[in-house]
Amino acid sequence: MSLIHEDRLFPADAAARAVARRLYASVKDLPIVSPHGHTDPAWYAQNAAFADPAALLVVPDHYIFRMLYSQGVRLEDLGIATVDGTPVEADPRAIWRRFAAHYHLFRGTPTRLWLDHTFATLFDLDVRLSERTADLYYDHIAERLARPEYRPRALFDRFNIEVIATTESPLDDLRHHAAIRASGWNGRVVTAYRPDPVVDPDFAGFRDNVRALGEITGCDVGTFAGYLEAHRRRRAYFKEFGATSTDHGHPTARTADLSPVETEALYARVMGGSATAEDAELFRAQMLTEMAAMSLDDGLVMQIHPGSARNHNPRLLARFGRDKGADIPTRTDYVGALKPLLDRFGNERALTVIVFTLDETTYARELAPLAGHYPALRLGPAWWFHDSPEGMRRFREQTTETAGFYNTVGFNDDTRAFPSIPARHDVARRIDCAFLAELVVGHRLDEDEAHELAHDLAYRLAKEAYKL
Amino acid sequence: MSLIHEDRLFPADAAARAVARRLYASVKDLPIVSPHGHTDPAWYAQNAAFADPAALLVVPDHYIFRMLYSQGVRLEDLGIATVDGTPVEADPRAIWRRFAAHYHLFRGTPTRLWLDHTFATLFDLDVRLSERTADLYYDHIAERLARPEYRPRALFDRFNIEVIATTESPLDDLRHHAAIRASGWNGRVVTAYRPDPVVDPDFAGFRDNVRALGEITGCDVGTFAGYLEAHRRRRAYFKEFGATSTDHGHPTARTADLSPVETEALYARVMGGSATAEDAELFRAQMLTEMAAMSLDDGLVMQIHPGSARNHNPRLLARFGRDKGADIPTRTDYVGALKPLLDRFGNERALTVIVFTLDETTYARELAPLAGHYPALRLGPAWWFHDSPEGMRRFREQTTETAGFYNTVGFNDDTRAFPSIPARHDVARRIDCAFLAELVVGHRLDEDEAHELAHDLAYRLAKEAYKL
Amino acid sequence: MSLIHEDRLFPADAAARAVARRLYASVKDLPIVSPHGHTDPAWYAQNAAFADPAALLVVPDHYIFRMLYSQGVRLEDLGIATVDGTPVEADPRAIWRRFAAHYHLFRGTPTRLWLDHTFATLFDLDVRLSERTADLYYDHIAERLARPEYRPRALFDRFNIEVIATTESPLDDLRHHAAIRASGWNGRVVTAYRPDPVVDPDFAGFRDNVRALGEITGCDVGTFAGYLEAHRRRRAYFKEFGATSTDHGHPTARTADLSPVETEALYARVMGGSATAEDAELFRAQMLTEMAAMSLDDGLVMQIHPGSARNHNPRLLARFGRDKGADIPTRTDYVGALKPLLDRFGNERALTVIVFTLDETTYARELAPLAGHYPALRLGPAWWFHDSPEGMRRFREQTTETAGFYNTVGFNDDTRAFPSIPARHDVARRIDCAFLAELVVGHRLDEDEAHELAHDLAYRLAKEAYKL
Missing domain, CATH: 3.20.20.140 (Metal-dependent hydrolases)
Known part of the structure; x- marks a missing residue:
């Protein structure tokens, strides 16, 4: 596939x-x-080097977090920093898992096209992102980001x-x-x-x-x-x-x-x-x-x-x-x-x-x-x-x-x-x-x-x- | 057909x-x-039981009578009741015939899709509604409406x-x-x-x-x-x-x-x-x-x-x-x-x-x-x-x-x-x-x-x- | 072709x-x-008889000269008359050549469809209009316009x-x-x-x-x-x-x-x-x-x-x-x-x-x-x-x-x-x-x-x- x-x-x-x-x-x-x-x-x-998969692909992308927010995910839980410094989710893997569990929300959107293109061509991934594959993705992308060619x-x-x-x-x-x-x-x-x-x-x-x-x-x-x-x-x-x-x-x-x-x-x-x-x-x-x-x-x-x-x-x-x-x-x-x-x-x-x-x-x-x-x-x-x-x-x-x-x-x-x-x-x-x-x-x-x-x-x- | x-x-x-x-x-x-x-x-x-074909399908449907009205059919002739009680067409068969004679107006509209679906699946009709088939439709539908399963x-x-x-x-x-x-x-x-x-x-x-x-x-x-x-x-x-x-x-x-x-x-x-x-x-x-x-x-x-x-x-x-x-x-x-x-x-x-x-x-x-x-x-x-x-x-x-x-x-x-x-x-x-x-x-x-x-x-x- | x-x-x-x-x-x-x-x-x-190819097809057609104008062609150079009579291009062949050189601007437009239809069916032309074919077009159309059947x-x-x-x-x-x-x-x-x-x-x-x-x-x-x-x-x-x-x-x-x-x-x-x-x-x-x-x-x-x-x-x-x-x-x-x-x-x-x-x-x-x-x-x-x-x-x-x-x-x-x-x-x-x-x-x-x-x-x- x-x-x-x-x-x-x-x-x-x-x-x-x-x-x-x-x-x-x-x-x-x-x-x-x-x-x-x-x-x-x-x-x-x-x-x-880019810090981690969530910091590269999720946290800065308002196309992603607006969609998750519209479906009830709190921005705090996606690691979006607050103005007053109230602590938010700091574990990039937890953020990534939340994103992955909601990846179906992007069906039919350009975000899905862009991400799948990135996953396939930049990270050589060939399984679909989902709750089930969240960790596989995270570990794989994190390993790549540590390489000089990334x-x-x-x-x-x-x-x-x-x-x-x-x-x-x-x-x-x-x-x-x-x-x-x-x-x-x-x-x-x-x-x-x-x-x-x-x-x-x-x-x-x-x-x-x-x-x-x-x-x-x-x-x-x-x-x-x-x-x-x-x-x-x-x-x-x-x-x-x-x-x-x-x-x-x-x-x-x-x-x-x-x-x-x-x-x-x-x-x-x-x-x-x-x-x-x-x-x-x-x-x-x-x-x-x-x-x-x-x-x-x-x-x-x-x-x-x-x-x-x-x-x-x-x-x-x-x-x-x-x-x-x-x-x-x-x-x-x-x-x-x-x-x-x-x-x-x-x-x-x-x-x-x-x-x-x-x-x-x-x-x-x-x-x-x-x-x-x-x-x-x-x-x-x-x-x-x-x-x-x-x-x-x-x-x-x-x-x-x-x-x-x-x-x-x-x-x-x-x-x-x-x-x-x-x-x-x-x-x-x-x-x-x-x-x-x-x-x-x-x-x-x-x-x-x-x-x-x-x-x-x-x-x-x-x-x-x-x-x- | x-x-x-x-x-x-x-x-x-x-x-x-x-x-x-x-x-x-x-x-x-x-x-x-x-x-x-x-x-x-x-x-x-x-x-x-529903009263008759016109009362079921024509008179209450503003999608139908607005289109006929736009092409010069009087609402009185479609049996639409007046506020002051001035008499309007009371013969359901006459209403049905007027509707049938104008059925071509609905070409390309969803009303045509809905009606043909109804005619075919609910009443088992298989000829197109037209001036020529108006009575055939009327009699057929009226007979069905009298049955308990309708x-x-x-x-x-x-x-x-x-x-x-x-x-x-x-x-x-x-x-x-x-x-x-x-x-x-x-x-x-x-x-x-x-x-x-x-x-x-x-x-x-x-x-x-x-x-x-x-x-x-x-x-x-x-x-x-x-x-x-x-x-x-x-x-x-x-x-x-x-x-x-x-x-x-x-x-x-x-x-x-x-x-x-x-x-x-x-x-x-x-x-x-x-x-x-x-x-x-x-x-x-x-x-x-x-x-x-x-x-x-x-x-x-x-x-x-x-x-x-x-x-x-x-x-x-x-x-x-x-x-x-x-x-x-x-x-x-x-x-x-x-x-x-x-x-x-x-x-x-x-x-x-x-x-x-x-x-x-x-x-x-x-x-x-x-x-x-x-x-x-x-x-x-x-x-x-x-x-x-x-x-x-x-x-x-x-x-x-x-x-x-x-x-x-x-x-x-x-x-x-x-x-x-x-x-x-x-x-x-x-x-x-x-x-x-x-x-x-x-x-x-x-x-x-x-x-x-x-x-x-x-x-x-x-x-x-x-x-x- | x-x-x-x-x-x-x-x-x-x-x-x-x-x-x-x-x-x-x-x-x-x-x-x-x-x-x-x-x-x-x-x-x-x-x-x-129509005067010449430019007078027939270019000068009176605001669909044409608006597009050329939008891409920097001066209206004077297309023979559009000025209100105060300041002289403008008077050579129909020069106007035609300018138009031909910009014919690619009309790709995807209805003007292109209309003109190609005219060129093909009215003037029997079968090469595409371009800077290269401008004179061929001009001479051919001018000759036809002189005929009684035009x-x-x-x-x-x-x-x-x-x-x-x-x-x-x-x-x-x-x-x-x-x-x-x-x-x-x-x-x-x-x-x-x-x-x-x-x-x-x-x-x-x-x-x-x-x-x-x-x-x-x-x-x-x-x-x-x-x-x-x-x-x-x-x-x-x-x-x-x-x-x-x-x-x-x-x-x-x-x-x-x-x-x-x-x-x-x-x-x-x-x-x-x-x-x-x-x-x-x-x-x-x-x-x-x-x-x-x-x-x-x-x-x-x-x-x-x-x-x-x-x-x-x-x-x-x-x-x-x-x-x-x-x-x-x-x-x-x-x-x-x-x-x-x-x-x-x-x-x-x-x-x-x-x-x-x-x-x-x-x-x-x-x-x-x-x-x-x-x-x-x-x-x-x-x-x-x-x-x-x-x-x-x-x-x-x-x-x-x-x-x-x-x-x-x-x-x-x-x-x-x-x-x-x-x-x-x-x-x-x-x-x-x-x-x-x-x-x-x-x-x-x-x-x-x-x-x-x-x-x-x-x-x-x-x-x-x-x-x-």
């Missing part, structure tokens, strides 16, 4: 499956370009990663990126500029963060001009560590294009502590447009990731902190929201703004028509909850006819789960090959064109769109 | 169809658990119903349920608590209804505390007749968690007759949270069915009354709407809140992420207009990857059309088996897992979620 | 494909009924058009329609009444337009009654030139049913120049209801096309004018918006209101339930960005189960691209046959019923719904 089948995710129809196989064969060994993600640069800098840099090579981007706050000193460069290691790890902590007035510690940015950059953030200059300098610093992009995780896609006088007054309010909720929203909106202006100058590609209601569960937030699986997508408008930014910069061919969504209703209605018109716009891949076989399929079905393939930017894994990276790219390549195969079998595309597209979607478009 | 084919609704692909057949074979004879529906308990209590209790057994829930108002004395129990019949029919008439200030006769509730329960509904106590007592009464659930059919999913002082004042306004539309909405919202609190105490599973704009057609309402096919779904928010209730009870593992939707855009964007996180939440099946092959398929495709199968609760038929119950469960079982078969053929699931899931979706999950 | 395959767009599964082939064979040669479109009546009146009337016959509707403003004198009639040519070309310029206060020149309408019709448009009378007379004039329908392209689907006093006051504001944005919206809303009232009198079928944010790109609008590919769909409500009109006329069996949408989320949630109930409502086909294989498929999948096939009105091409008309109808026929074939293979429909439906969807429903 094998945990994964060589034809997984391909069409059922024999003719379409045959085409999908041929397309996939031509792209499966392409290097991974990972232009957007959240792996920890310390891993590559320090190259330390350290981060070795995995980086094994995964065939050509380049990977991490994401850092402007307040980060990029010490790990500096250490990577200083180490002489030839793996290409670049940073990305994620200014939410100094752009979003609702971010915890926002004003202190802005002041810290002023200190780091030597700019007077008492004025909006000084604040913008601080961003410019920090973006330049990030570019020294390979950054080719910025990333903006706002609650909505709203943009604004205020006059200098209005902007200065707004900045005074948000820094003075008298900002209303509308001020905060307006400031984020204005900053997207300011960031687009900077991108036109310094060439950084801009990513907008809107539409998540973060920390929806206040009890969980109070006990365990942010990013614990309680972020819920919301209805998102793009047509009106992006207009101020697009009015100013949408026609710029030298600018690239990549837009993502958690609201799939906008694919065909808003995003594909926008990206199929504005030179500055591109569509990011199916994101987060939609980074899944069905989600990717809906993305292609609902964007291709209006925006084409070439207004999209290939795949990104957007993950902090390092071992899942090859699995995620593999799923994306398979789904794209399956989609292309069906176009070929439906005589909408010739197979030579599908081969070119498969390569573009798996490799070239990400590399070009992100200038990597 | 047969009206129904043994492979109906299975995938076209031979390999997938073969898997679907095996899965279906293992679940097709499982007993029916019907945890939510609207059949008339008087049928089971009195066990009288009386309600016999059909209950024939349909292999393990348990069925009806839905009653708190003002109902449950006499039919009492009669069923007193009769010694061993069919299991339970009630469900549907408090809309005493919870929704916009419900016709609301204040009188509340006062009646006070009288029935011996509670002083002059205060909010007394009103809540009346609910508590009435829920306990419903539990004596087997109730394991409550059901809430609100226009939106809005919930609230007001302070006692605010709630008391709001209650005074809605009972004093000075309530605004916003007061009414807020009262419904608050009552969902109050009902959740009671469910945590008495264990009743809570169902929320929001999002229908009831009685959209005022002329039809004035002439024929409620529930005549003019209820239209509306855009529905869950992320913000449910937050007050979830903030208070979402983390309770002892509570089950089952949420339904008529707005499919919320499946992947809101409902699956919510149910894949909150321990108290489960997703009800594809509902009403979406209780259909394509609707069920979209439900699975858009919820499974984020919420998994185990945050859903199996199927319910939600019907007042008694003979359609086996057909509806059969469609659900077939669509689920087809969906699982495609996961198996796409190598996302092993066949043994699919067998376990097919059983869970057809039987176990409903039984467990509804505590039946 | 052939550019198009005889099985294109059919299901991959062999059994389903075989059924689709049989269904398609029975409808592929049916005449084209084109009840809604934007071809230029001057073509049929003057029957002049003039508009010859193409009309060749395309097997039984009847085609154009769309004119009430201010149009219909001289081309008059010339067609005077010419003795037997091609059936009818007009349609599109009153946006005199109904929408936000339309450029609205008040002058209304005054011009008064002059043309000899009505006193100083009063609302006179303004309505002007519409009545103009509709009668349009009916003389074959009009059977009106067409309303509003930003939303909002309708209103104001009192005469309110309406008169509103009309005074919009004509007095003091109208607010809300006044403008309300006037459009009221006029839909007024137009429905007139339709009940004069029998014109009413089409409502809401939901496009027109001219989203102000720089493009300023430089190139309207309709340059920058119209973006928006979220659209129907349940509340149409209620005032439906409250008044929804139950009229003698009225036909055909509703279109650019917001697919309304198909299953709002439009199918509305059309499956109200006698006056019908659903227009998948429109504009959704006039595509996937778009049509979603339309059928999301409307059929609730509204059935018979509350839809067949296909319309809605195009100004004359040579694409056979291609567009062919795509629609293929997709409908594929959809029906899958219902047959899934045993939801018998094949004889599917044949009847294929004919209805390809021909009869459009002819009947539009009274053509």
Whole structure:
């Protein structure tokens, strides 16, 4: 028995499956370009062994613990640290057993696909994970993690990663990126500029963060001009560590294009502590447009990731902190929201703004028509909850006819789960090959064109769109 | 010729169809658990013969007469009673002929599937219904309805119903349920608590209804505390007749968690007759949270069915009354709407809140992420207009990857059309088996897992979620 | 090699494909009924040769130049005329070469399907268009366009058009329609009444337009009654030139049913120049209801096309004018918006209101339930960005189960691209046959019923719904 089948995710129809196989064969060994993600640069800098199976695969993965939590498993019992330090489960084997006993919950989910891929290809396991096989898994994986070939840099090579981007706050000193460069290691790890902590007035510690940015950059953030200059300098610093992009995780896609006088007054309010909720929203909106202006100058590609209601569960937030699986997508408008930014910069061919969504209703209605018109716009891949076989399929079905393939930017894994990276790219390549195969079998595309597209979607478009 | 084919609704692909057949074979004879529906308990209590084919199959089925009405057939000509008693068609054969002459309108609809299933399996008919065969059908069905084996209790057994829930108002004395129990019949029919008439200030006769509730329960509904106590007592009464659930059919999913002082004042306004539309909405919202609190105490599973704009057609309402096919779904928010209730009870593992939707855009964007996180939440099946092959398929495709199968609760038929119950469960079982078969053929699931899931979706999950 | 395959767009599964082939064979040669479109009546009146390949196929097609623009091609370089007369590319061969060099952008789009169909069937081309074959194409097509059999009337016959509707403003004198009639040519070309310029206060020149309408019709448009009378007379004039329908392209689907006093006051504001944005919206809303009232009198079928944010790109609008590919769909409500009109006329069996949408989320949630109930409502086909294989498929999948096939009105091409008309109808026929074939293979429909439906969807429903 094998945990994964060589034809997984391909069409059922024999003719379409045959085409999908041929397309996939031509792209499966392409290097991974990972232009957007959240792996920890310390891993590559320090190259330390991963601690244990639970610490590698369970505890940091909110896809896993949210599902277990929804079915009654306490986060404490999965070793999720509490804000106040109340003790939680410390035995990784106990955590692993709880996870294993609930593995059936992931049937039909992408998490199952990613994990089985990891178990099979990285750890050579060939029995299904369950309560019964929990210890067998634990011992086997723990033994492997102790080997040198399972350290981060070795995995980086094994995964065939050509380049990977991490994401850092402007307040980060990029010490790990500096250490990577200083180490002489030839793996290409670049940073990305994620200014939410100094752009979003609702971010915890926002004003202190802005002041810290002023200190780091030597700019007077008492004025909006000084604040913008601080961003410019920090973006330049990030570019020294390979950054080719910025990333903006706002609650909505709203943009604004205020006059200098209005902007200065707004900045005074948000820094003075008298900002209303509308001020905060307006400031984020204005900053997207300011960031687009900077991108036109310094060439950084801009990513907008809107539409998540973060920390929806206040009890969980109070006990365990942010990013614990309680972020819920919301209805998102793009047509009106992006207009101020697009009015100013949408026609710029030298600018690239990549837009993502958690609201799939906008694919065909808003995003594909926008990206199929504005030179500055591109569509990011199916994101987060939609980074899944069905989600990717809906993305292609609902964007291709209006925006084409070439207004999209290939795949990104957007993950902090390092071992899942090859699995995620593999799923994306398979789904794209399956989609292309069906176009070929439906005589909408010739197979030579599908081969070119498969390569573009798996490799070239990400590399070009992100200038990597 | 047969009206129904043994492979109906299975995938076209031979390999997938073969898997679907095996899965279906293992679940097709499982007993029916019907945890939510609207059949008339008087049928089971009195066990009288059904009057005639039109009275059984046409007149009470708003799926049928709405479609005929949309194509120009007058409701009077279908025997739908008028509010003011203006005479309508009284000849059941004439009604049946009109229906038969328009049967082609149902091509491609679930109504066609359900009816053909009923015609074929219950009445052994094997020619298609049409103007030409109308009388043949009428005579044949009328003859059968006169037989003892077509009386309600016999059909209950024939349909292999393990348990069925009806839905009653708190003002109902449950006499039919009492009669069923007193009769010694061993069919299991339970009630469900549907408090809309005493919870929704916009419900016709609301204040009188509340006062009646006070009288029935011996509670002083002059205060909010007394009103809540009346609910508590009435829920306990419903539990004596087997109730394991409550059901809430609100226009939106809005919930609230007001302070006692605010709630008391709001209650005074809605009972004093000075309530605004916003007061009414807020009262419904608050009552969902109050009902959740009671469910945590008495264990009743809570169902929320929001999002229908009831009685959209005022002329039809004035002439024929409620529930005549003019209820239209509306855009529905869950992320913000449910937050007050979830903030208070979402983390309770002892509570089950089952949420339904008529707005499919919320499946992947809101409902699956919510149910894949909150321990108290489960997703009800594809509902009403979406209780259909394509609707069920979209439900699975858009919820499974984020919420998994185990945050859903199996199927319910939600019907007042008694003979359609086996057909509806059969469609659900077939669509689920087809969906699982495609996961198996796409190598996302092993066949043994699919067998376990097919059983869970057809039987176990409903039984467990509804505590039946 | 052939550019198009005889099985294109059919299901991959062999059994389903075989059924689709049989269904398609029975409808592929049916005449084209084109009840809604934007071809230029001057073509049929003057029957002049088309100028060159670029003028015929590239310059007027916003599907083409929007995609090229999105990928950095300047509109000037495609020969799109500027508002101020700044010179643009005047060499049609240069334009054609630019288009050809970017032809790969259309992979997976309906534009590719339509163009390849045109190249193959109209021009007998059998190599793929690319930078390399650009001149070969240009010379070949240019040579054909000079032949008499490529003039508009010859193409009309060749395309097997039984009847085609154009769309004119009430201010149009219909001289081309008059010339067609005077010419003795037997091609059936009818007009349609599109009153946006005199109904929408936000339309450029609205008040002058209304005054011009008064002059043309000899009505006193100083009063609302006179303004309505002007519409009545103009509709009668349009009916003389074959009009059977009106067409309303509003930003939303909002309708209103104001009192005469309110309406008169509103009309005074919009004509007095003091109208607010809300006044403008309300006037459009009221006029839909007024137009429905007139339709009940004069029998014109009413089409409502809401939901496009027109001219989203102000720089493009300023430089190139309207309709340059920058119209973006928006979220659209129907349940509340149409209620005032439906409250008044929804139950009229003698009225036909055909509703279109650019917001697919309304198909299953709002439009199918509305059309499956109200006698006056019908659903227009998948429109504009959704006039595509996937778009049509979603339309059928999301409307059929609730509204059935018979509350839809067949296909319309809605195009100004004359040579694409056979291609567009062919795509629609293929997709409908594929959809029906899958219902047959899934045993939801018998094949004889599917044949009847294929004919209805390809021909009869459009002819009947539009009274053509």
